[in-house]
Amino acid sequence: MRILDKKAFEDFTTTLSNIWNYRNNVIFRGKEEDAHVIWERGCKLNDDFHIHNFSIWPILPQALRTCKWEKPQVGVIKVNVDASVNANRTGLGIIVRDSDGFVLSDKAVFINRIVNSEWEELDGLLEGIQLAQSLIDKVIFEINCACIINQFCKHMDDITIFSYHFKEARKMLDSFSKVEVKWVDRR
Numbered sequence: 001m002r003i004l005d006k007k008a009f010e011d012f013t014t015t016l017s018n019i020w021n022y023r024n025n026v027i028f029r030g031k032e033e034d035a036h037v038i039w040e041r042g043c044k045l046n047d048d049f050h051i052h053n054f055s056i057w058p059i060l061p062q063a064l065r066t067c068k069w070e071k072p073q074v075g076v077i078k079v080n081v082d083a084s085v086n087a088n089r090t091g092l093g094i095i096v097r098d099s100d101g102f103v104l105s106d107k108a109v110f111i112n113r114i115v116n117s118e119w120e121e122l123d124g125l126l127e128g129i130q131l132a133q134s135l136i137d138k139v140i141f142e143i144n145c146a147c148i149i150n151q152f153c154k155h156m157d158d159i160t161i162f163s164y165h166f167k168e169a170r171k172m173l174d175s176f177s178k179v180e181v182k183w184v185d186r187r
Contacts, residue, residue: 011046018042074099076138076178081128083120083145088112092124094131105131121145122165125181129172138178149183 018038025031072078077098084091092109109127111120125143132139143149151166173179 011042014046015039015042018045069097069101071101072097072099072140075136076140077104077132077136078140078142079128079132080184081121081124081141081143083117083124085117085120090120090123092120092127094124094128096128096131096135104135107131118145118147121148122169126165126169126172129169133172133175137176139176139180141179141181142184143181144184146183149181152181 015038018041022033022038025033069078069080077096080093080095080097082093084093090111092107092111094107094109095103096105097103107127109124111123121143122145125141125148128141132141151163152170173181
């Protein structure tokens with residue numbers, strides 16, 4: 001696919017699709033066609049597809065959106081936390097910036113265990129809290145896991161192990177004079 005240009009790739013996939021349809025017609029219907037007919041049908045289908053795309057607006061138009069980092073107030077630091085989970089390993093990324101956008105500290109952690117993405121996001125937040133505690137006491141934590149934010153906003157009793165870790169994180173946040181934990185969309 002890297003060698004072929006977009007038009008050639010579209011022609012290639014359309015031709016493959018027509019070959020597959022020809023195969024099905026031969027096996028299931030006993031109907032055989034000339035290779036030239038299959039090729040022409042594929043070219044016609046491809047041209048029709050291009051004409052359709054030029055004349056019809058997309059059903060789901062692309063939503064324009066901006067996703068940019070916003071500076072915190074003077075005297076406040078912002079800690080961005082993110083976790084990446086794959087088949088056998090977790091990566092945590094934490095970056096701490098001041099009100100000018102200057103990077104004060106950062107940390108990357110790789111863990112060879114996986115529980116689920118929410119646990120890993122919470123682990124990342126705990127690492128971010130520990131990193132921020134040594135810097136300043138006015139902090140905004142940004143994380144893109146809505147479950148974590150919902151747990152921080154929830155004030156009901158929960159006796160799960162997951163909830164216990166949230167309570168530990170809350171206790172750690174008590175060391176800051178001003179703290180905010182908020183969700184950020186990173187799609």
